[in-house]
Every structure is written in C-alpha cells, then in structure tokens.
Amino acid sequence: MSVENVIIIGSGPAGFTAGLYTSRAQLNPLLITGNEIGGQVALTNEIENYPGFPDGVTGGELVERFQKQAERFGTRIEYDYVSEVDFSEHPFTIRTQFGSEYKTKSVIISTGATPRKLQIPGEEELTGRGVSYCGTCDGFFFRGKEVVVIGGGDSAIEEGIFLTRFATKVTVIHRRDELRASKILQKRAFENEKMAFIWDTIPLSINAGENGAVNSVTLKNVKTDEVSDFPTDGVFIFIGHAPNGQIFDGQLDMVDGYVVTDKYMHTSIPGVFAAGEIQDNRFRQVASSVGQGTQAAMEAEKFLLELEDRTYEDVAAELSGA
Ligand SMILES: Cc1cc2nc3c(=O)[nH]c(=O)nc-3n(C[C@H](O)[C@H](O)[C@H](O)COP(=O)(O)OP(=O)(O)OC[C@H]3O[C@@H](n4cnc5c(N)ncnc54)[C@H](O)[C@@H]3O)c2cc1C
Structure with a gap:
C-alpha cells in the first residue's frame, strides 16, 4: 500500500484551504x-463578512470557489467519510465508510461542527416534516407560511431574516430577554416587520397535525412557568454546534469533544494537525477557519520536510520537546 504525504479530513473552509496550500507545496494531498x-x-445563505467579496457571496458559490481553487493545484478529492483513525503507529491509518484504508505520513483534521439538537419530543420524528436546521436549504418550502426560529445568536437571527423572504411571519423564540446576535443583525431583525419575538421562553415539544407535519410548538415561559401551544408550520433550530470529533476519542488529547491544539495547530500526536471549528469554539468564522487551515497546512509541510532525512521517532521527540 502506498503511503500518502497528507490526508485532509473534511471539506469545509479549513479543509479546502489546507488542500490549496498543501497542493501548491507539491505534497499531492488527498482530501x-x-x-x-x-x-x-x-448551509449558509449569504456570507457578508468574508474578505474579497464586498457585495457578499452565497454559501454555494463560496464552496464551489474553494473546491475549484484547491483542485486547480492538484488536491485529490474523495467523496467518502472517515469512520476510523489509528494514530498509535506511524504512518497513520485512516479507514472510511466505503471500505478504503489509507496510510499517511501526516493528517490535517478539519471535521468542523454540526448543529446541536434541542432533544425534545417531536424534534427527531418531524425533522424534514417541518423541523429544520438550515434556512438556506429548506426556507423555500415555507413560502406563504409561518415559522418559528429557536435561538438568539448570529446564526438564528441571520437565518431568521433570510426566512422572511419566504415566510409571512418569522417568530424568534429565545430563552433570555435579549439576543446574543451582533448589534447590526439585531437592528435588521427589529426593523423587519415580518419578524416577531417571544422572550424568556423555551420549547417543550414540537407537535404534528393530522397530516403528520409540524403544526405547533409547546412553549414554556421560564419566568412564569406558563405553558402554551403556539401554532406554526415550521421550526428552525439554531442553538449552536457540536464538534465532529467522535472518531478521534482516545487517539488525541480532547476537551469537551474538541481536539486540543497548540498555537501552531499541532495536536498531541506529532504529524497530526487540526484546523477550524473542530479545535476552535471561540471564533467560529469562515475567515478564522481559513486562517487555521493555512497554518495547519504550512506546519504539515514543515513536518514532512523534517521527515525526509530523519525518522518519525526523532522528529516526534523534537516536537514534543524531549
Ligand atoms: C447557518 C450558518 C450561518 C453562518 N454564517 C456565517 C457567516 O456569515 N460568516 C462566517 O464567517 N461564518 C459563518 N458561519 C460559520 C462558518 O460556516 C464556520 O465557521 C465554518 O464553516 C467552519 O469551517 P470548518 O472547515 O472548520 O468546518 P465545517 O464548515 O463544519 O466543515 C466540516 C467538514 O468536515 C466534514 N466531516 C465531518 N466529519 C467527517 C468525517 N468523519 N470524515 C470526513 N469528513 C468529515 C463535513 O462533512 C464538512 O465537510 C455560519 C454557520 C452556519 C451554520
């Protein structure tokens, strides 16, 4: 079996950027x-804060551009999912859902995060029947209907504003009495006449009508304990994200599901790097993930150069300060 130089796990901004840099460095990366x-x-409708796009860019277009630029310099793309990794021996082993097994000298982990669930009755059963985690993907199905948005951060408000293009009314349900979203988004939301707000309130269950699709949410006011049913055609949930790190459990140092890195994107295993939201629950932006993907790729390049005339054990010992 041939040994890869570098395998990049994940195709978000961090992963494609790592692909761009490692392919330009002639490392023939596999993503x-x-x-x-x-x-x-x-999953994002429009991105207005990624530099170089003064008029904003749709999520779909940005992904296309990231991929094209990474492929232009030779990044090989595999449409597969990593199911298992073994970092206990070098070269490392990576196994996938479709049954491939790879050996690789270095790895860049960029598996990001996925939306958190409310974990209330009705949520799982009604996903795809009125429950959604992506306004861009599903907003169109709610033309002329009324929807609720659960959450109060940037994603919730940004997606809520986007949903007003389709829905006649978008009601934001938030467990506190003020939003966490940036001031500019708050201003836009408060000025949007299709948007309404229910404060200090949490959803207890999502309920289906006779047709098997969402027709209401049961709400509880956390200050008064009052419980009520609120009629709605759709429930959009934006309450944060959980890191996609389960396959690294026991292989690397992790905290709360996040891979731990130093400021150079090195994990606890020399030769394994991590970038983007899998190691960053603070900044969580396209621009910061792109920056971290760049750093991880440049460090992987340096690591591979060291390996050219030294053993893994020697390079690893030096990196761990032994
Ligand atoms: C609704 C919404 C709106 C947003 N709006 C903005 C915005 O306006 N501006 C902004 O800067 N940021 C925005 N963000 C945040 C931004 O999208 C993220 O910070 C960024 O995408 C994180 O990049 P990443 O590469 O770390 O991971 P992700 O984008 O999470 O990508 C992770 C990748 O890893 C893959 N993966 C996971 N597990 C595996 C596995 N086992 N094997 C192989 N691949 C795997 C996934 O398929 C995915 O391709 C928004 C996010 C959301 C959800």
Whole structure:
C-alpha cells in the first residue's frame, strides 16, 4: 500500500484551504470530504463578512470557489467519510465508510461542527416534516407560511431574516430577554416587520397535525412557568454546534469533544494537525477557519520536510520537546 504525504479530513473552509496550500507545496494531498461538501458554508445563505467579496457571496458559490481553487493545484478529492483513525503507529491509518484504508505520513483534521439538537419530543420524528436546521436549504418550502426560529445568536437571527423572504411571519423564540446576535443583525431583525419575538421562553415539544407535519410548538415561559401551544408550520433550530470529533476519542488529547491544539495547530500526536471549528469554539468564522487551515497546512509541510532525512521517532521527540 502506498503511503500518502497528507490526508485532509473534511471539506469545509479549513479543509479546502489546507488542500490549496498543501497542493501548491507539491505534497499531492488527498482530501476526504465527509457527507457535507463545503461543511457549514453549504448551509449558509449569504456570507457578508468574508474578505474579497464586498457585495457578499452565497454559501454555494463560496464552496464551489474553494473546491475549484484547491483542485486547480492538484488536491485529490474523495467523496467518502472517515469512520476510523489509528494514530498509535506511524504512518497513520485512516479507514472510511466505503471500505478504503489509507496510510499517511501526516493528517490535517478539519471535521468542523454540526448543529446541536434541542432533544425534545417531536424534534427527531418531524425533522424534514417541518423541523429544520438550515434556512438556506429548506426556507423555500415555507413560502406563504409561518415559522418559528429557536435561538438568539448570529446564526438564528441571520437565518431568521433570510426566512422572511419566504415566510409571512418569522417568530424568534429565545430563552433570555435579549439576543446574543451582533448589534447590526439585531437592528435588521427589529426593523423587519415580518419578524416577531417571544422572550424568556423555551420549547417543550414540537407537535404534528393530522397530516403528520409540524403544526405547533409547546412553549414554556421560564419566568412564569406558563405553558402554551403556539401554532406554526415550521421550526428552525439554531442553538449552536457540536464538534465532529467522535472518531478521534482516545487517539488525541480532547476537551469537551474538541481536539486540543497548540498555537501552531499541532495536536498531541506529532504529524497530526487540526484546523477550524473542530479545535476552535471561540471564533467560529469562515475567515478564522481559513486562517487555521493555512497554518495547519504550512506546519504539515514543515513536518514532512523534517521527515525526509530523519525518522518519525526523532522528529516526534523534537516536537514534543524531549
Ligand atoms: C447557518 C450558518 C450561518 C453562518 N454564517 C456565517 C457567516 O456569515 N460568516 C462566517 O464567517 N461564518 C459563518 N458561519 C460559520 C462558518 O460556516 C464556520 O465557521 C465554518 O464553516 C467552519 O469551517 P470548518 O472547515 O472548520 O468546518 P465545517 O464548515 O463544519 O466543515 C466540516 C467538514 O468536515 C466534514 N466531516 C465531518 N466529519 C467527517 C468525517 N468523519 N470524515 C470526513 N469528513 C468529515 C463535513 O462533512 C464538512 O465537510 C455560519 C454557520 C452556519 C451554520
């Protein structure tokens, strides 16, 4: 079996950027996409804060551009999902859902995060029947209908505003009495006459009508404990994200599901690097993920150069300060 120089796991902004840099460095990288090509960007309607696009850019277009630029310099793309990794021996082993096994000298982990669930009755059963985690993907199905948005951060408000293009009314349900979203988004939301707000309230269950699709949410006011049913055609949930790190459990140092890195994107295993939201729950932006993908790729390049005339054990010992 041939040994890869570098395998990149994940096709979000961090992964494609790592592909761009490592392919331009002539490392012939292999990028394994995972189930969502483009990661969270593919779920986003419009991005206004990524430099170089003064008029904003749709998530779909940005993903296309990231992929094209990475492929232009030779990044090989595999449409597969990594199911198992073994970092205990070098070269490392990576196994995928479709049965491939790879050996590789270095790895860049960029598996990002996925939306958190409310974990209330009705949520799982009604996903795809009125419950959604992506306004861009599903907003169109709610033309002329009324929907609720659960959450109060940037994603919730941004997606809520987007949903007003389709829905006649978008009601934001938030457990506190003020939003966490940036001031500019708050201003736009408060000025949008299709948007309404229910404060200090949490959803207890999502309920179906006779047709098997969502027709109401049961709400509880956390200050008064009052419980009520609120009629709605759709429930959009934006309450944060969980890191996609389960396959690395026991292989690397992790905290709360996030891969731990130093400021150079090195994980606890020399030769394994991580970038983007899998190691960053603070900045969580396209621009910061792109920056971290760049750093991880440049460090992987340096690591591979060291390996050219030294053993893995020697390079690893030096990196761990032994
Ligand atoms: C609704 C919404 C709106 C947003 N709006 C903005 C915005 O306006 N501006 C902004 O800067 N940021 C925005 N963000 C945040 C931004 O999208 C993320 O910060 C960024 O995508 C993180 O990039 P990433 O590469 O770390 O991971 P992700 O984008 O999460 O990508 C992770 C990738 O890893 C893959 N993967 C996961 N597990 C595996 C596995 N086992 N094997 C192989 N592949 C795997 C996934 O399929 C995916 O391709 C938004 C996010 C959301 C959800």
